[in-house]
Ligand SMILES: Nc1ncnc2c1ncn2[C@@H]1O[C@H](COP(=O)(O)OP(=O)(O)OP(=O)(O)O)[C@@H](O)[C@H]1O
């Protein structure tokens with residue numbers, strides 16, 4: 001059985017298509033990365049899948065339950081860390097854990113044991129009586145993960161779990177995600193960090209302007225333009241390189257995908273001298289996942 | 304289901320009700336409004352206390368309940384909350400129950416003030432029943448105010464005050480219904496608070512304008528109406544909060 005099946009999901013806000021006929025499926029036990037620039041529709045998709053909002057059209061199921069009609073049954077088996085969500089700031093870490101456990105219908109004794117364990121694993125045990133508003137951002141995020149795990153869910157939704165965290169906090173969370181996956185849980189993770197996704201995920205779905213552009217393994221994604229090379233060039237001023245095939249702007253720099261580096265570099269030099277440009281930087285490399293991402297999303301990432 | 308409702312109630316009590324300002328405001332505000340109206344007039348304590356009680360119960364039961372939803376939308380705790388396996392109904396009941404408990408506890412204050420002033424309660428059971436039903440009805444009304452899917456606490460406050468203040472003046476609190484002209488009685492009959500005040504007058508002063516059964520019937524009917532409306536509307540608007 002697939003853990004998540006989305007079929008033709010669409011959702012508009014005031015005429016803007018936030019999610020546009022999105023279809024994909026997530027296999028049981030995999031870490032599925034949902035990657036896209038700001039405003040691509042990642043959070044909207046997560047909200048539809050967790051039953052927080054309803055799609056305008058299309059349907060989806062989570063662990064075999066319809067996300068609209070069998071919302072509650074699906075929610076019993078999933079854990080969610082919403083983007084930018086908060087625990088109750090005036091309640092202690094412990095009270096927040098107990099509240100979540102009660103809402104999942106977990107018996108008190110079991111809940112206490114589980115909460116103890118989770119807070120220890122996430123290294124926030126010694127803060128369990130502190131009010132949440134006194135925690136650092138990294139600690140809050142670890143608490144959000146602990147809350148999502150209190151019901152021992154089969155499937156986890158993590159909406160940008162590491163965004164805004166420092167390197168150390170982000171690493172703790174990534175390690176934990178891998179461990180959760182080894183325990184056999186399915187994980188749906190959104191991110192706009194290419195490296196994070198390629199490190200963690202079994203498969204990646206790329207979304208841009210509400211549409212799925214590709215769903216592949218990180219390695220296959222790279223292979224998609226794998227035969228080619230990326231030539232990165234920087235000029236002393238902004239130019240129009242639209243005459244070249246397969247080019248993506250990236251701020252002041254341009255990335256040209258090619259199979260023949262020699263020809264491309266010669267034509268760049270030629271272009272520069274014809275237009276009186278100075279080349280201020282030139283790089284040749286195999287395309288990174290980020291290049292793939294930029295190529296697929298049309299180079300509008302601010303990542 | 305009951306345990307989940309209680310978990311939400313407990314959360315609300317700890318987050319919103321057990322705060323100094325909320326508690327003090329809950330008691331002082333009706334008292335001040337009341338004194339402002341009565342100062343300089345010679346009215347008996349037996350007439351004052353039922354009105355003070357009605358106003359206290361009404362204001363406390365509708366003080367926090369309307370702002371929980373917009374506040375949690377803005378604070379971004381709501382998405383986490385509804386990602387748990389709970390129904391909208393469970394959440395609404397949890398919000399109403401907290402407000403209900405708060406209303407009942409604070410309503411003891413005017414009753415005690417009355418006793419200190421020598422005004423006893425002639426029909427304590429009737430009054431107790433009215434307080435319970437009234438607290439429930441007004442808490443549900445509070446939840447009805449927050450059905451507009453906004454994250455602005457101020458919008459909901461404005462709406463609720465727009466309804467609450469006029470109700471205070473047409474419910475027989477400051478002027479007995481029996482002193483009102485016919486049109487005044489007609490207007491008063493639209494307010495559920497009228498029926499609570501009437502029962503309170505019966506229990507403390509010993510007489511009521513309407514037959515007691517009618518007061519209870521209409522108070523219960525408004526409680527049910529507010530509850531059903533609040534649940535139905537929240538079920539519809541919750542998904543529009545995100
Ligand atoms: N409640 C809403 N009302 C109006 N527009 C919305 C709403 N929610 C999302 N949008 C719009 O839908 C689009 C997709 O938003 P979404 O939050 O899903 O993007 P995202 O991929 O999660 O972005 P980010 O990386 O910034 O979190 C955006 O243009 C956003 O402005």
Ligand SMILES: [Mg+2]
Pocket residue numbers: 042043044083159
């Ligand atoms: Mg997002």
